[in-house]
Amino acid sequence: MKIKIKTKLPGPKSLNLLKRLKKLNGSNSVPYPYFHSKEGEGCYFKDIEGNIFLDFASQIASNPLGYNHPNLSKVVERYAKRSPIKYAGQDFPVKEHLDLLEELMTITPKGMDSAFFINSGAEAVENAMKISIRNKNNVEFGVCFHGSFHGRSLAALSFVTSKQIYTKGYGLKIPSRILPFNETAGDELLKVLNQEGSSKIGFVIMEAVQGEGGYNVAKHKMIKDIRKITKQYKIPFICDEVQAGMGRTGKWWAIDNYNVKPDVMSSAKALQVAATISNKKNFPNEEGAISSTWGGGHIIDLAMGLEIIKTIKKDGLLSRNKKNGDYLRKRLVEIEENIPVISNVRGLGLMNAFDLKTVKLRNDVVVECFKNGLVLLSCGGSGIRLIPPYIVGKSEIDESLDVIKKAVEDCSVKGFKHKGNICDFMSCLKEQ
Ligand SMILES: Cc1ncc(COP(=O)(O)O)c(C=O)c1O
Missing domain, CATH: 3.90.1150.10 (Aspartate Aminotransferase, domain 1)
Structure with a gap:
């Protein structure tokens, strides 16, 4: 064409x-x-x-293999005579859920051995924040960066600074502190720590390559400093990989370009479903503490996500x-x-x-x-x-x-x- x-x-x-x-x-x-x-x-x-x-927009990075890719068309054909195509998948499991989980675990950073599928990038971010602050009673705020975009649901937009239109009119938000997206970020985080103490900080959330905010690529020093400080003070470091993740930057995850491992990641778009990814120990033990009716339930989305990962590997x-x-x-x-x-x-x-x-x-x-x-x-x-x-x-x-x-x-x-x-x-x- x-x-x-x-x-x-x-x-x-x-x-x-x-x-x-x-x-x-x-x-x-x-x-x-x-x-x-x-x-x-x-x-x-x-x-x-x-x-x-x-x-050259790829539906905001959510269409990684373009139009009518033969591998994906085959997936759709496979399900042509099946209904329903959507299951309440956290409670009524389908094999496609397990298949994608297992395949996803082959590409996540070492130690990130567990994931929770939900519907949208914002939900993946929200759940990343939820598992980071759970059972920490002193938490008062989260930390994000100038130029950040994490979605439009209420908690996610509390950490959005890319454009006013997303946050305007919402007086009620989760409190945040905003760091510069540059090499001074580590020093600024230390200032927040000195003023407030580490127990008040719920998490630091970052896009290693900012999407909506301008396709700004983080400097190595900035990420290394932030990781060092968050590790030292045991503050969960969340990498939002919704736009940059799943291969777009030439590595599976944007953060892989920095040889750094976060504590929690959010993924969506190219994966076709959304996922909050972390070590199993970071997810709640209690049944149903996090869930969603449609989480991991749309079998074509799950099968597409699986085929996309396989095609990225094969090709x-x-x-x-x-x-x-x-x-x-x-x-x-x-x-x-x-x-x-x-x-x-x-x-x-x-x-x-x-x-x-x-x-x-x-x-x-x-x-x-x-x-x-x-x-x-x-x-x-x-x-x-x-x-x-x-x-x-x-x-x-x-x-x-x-x-x-x-x-x-x-x-x-x-x-x-x-x-x-x-x-x-x-x-x-x-x-x-
Ligand atoms: C980095 C990032 N996080 C979160 C989101 C929100 O994803 P969704 O629109 O699927 O809720 C987006 C969407 O563009 C994004 O780019």
Whole structure:
């Protein structure tokens, strides 16, 4: 497949559906203005009008193997005649639950020998926090970092600092202290410890590569310092691997790039189900202290997660992600050298980003790329993230960069403004 846009965007069928969706959808999110069809191949998908897009957003890193991957299509076929497909899996077990648990344990850091499956990244984070603070009566707050994103449920958003829109209006939150996401973080944590004492700190939660907050890659010193201090004072160190985990950075877990082992991890997205992962001794002994009706119960999700891990192993996708990520960043740096409004190329593996000079230019470029068939996402202040599926190759990377380069040039012309129906849906990408 190749990019092919043959209608105005959104196309007429999508426009009609989008209007109906907007009326009823309580989240008021700003969806991409198209509807997926079932057709697609590799990094490309067709919308319901037959337009072909190149996907460098991977549904916010949750679609690691792209469209209609044969291994995953086989999984779906296997379950075609089975119902129900969803079980109250913590209480009424299915074999797929056990299979994924066993496979997941082959890729978790040493000593992390147990996991609890739930439904969403935010739930994985919440349960990571819950098992960290359980039975510690003096705990008063948790520690997070500037630029953090851990989800939108109430406890998770208490530790979100990436954007105000997520936390605005919620006066009632779990108390937090916020550390800088840089090499001074260790010193700042020590200051908190000296002022408050270690028993008040429930946990330190970190993304080794920040997602929503800007695809910022933690420096080695920062992570080493934080790990050393949390170990010394017996403060649980939670790594949120919801976006960066499961191979995207070229290692199974972003934290593996630092040769550091956390106490607890959260995973979701690429795994297809969410998981709180830790040593068995860190989970409650009492039956039912943590659980969820649908936890570990959607058998296609579980089987997909299993097949994704196996495919990553079989096809050597970790080293492929590193190699293609290095190539993508090298090409981005070349572009940065020639286009002054582009700066701060950064990333690890297939998790990469760059900044544009202003937020308006960034938003215009995301829209312009979309109009030219490339799906991207913004991040941080004025950043654009590139998150292709793991099966991406050089040709798709080159194609994406050609679209980006042209879009930046076109949008940089004085007085540039998008027009038409698209502006009702994404012109300013207000929520992003
Ligand atoms: C690092 C991180 N943690 C947690 C979440 C929340 O995951 P979910 O949207 O599945 O609740 C996200 C979602 O983007 C994320 O990127």
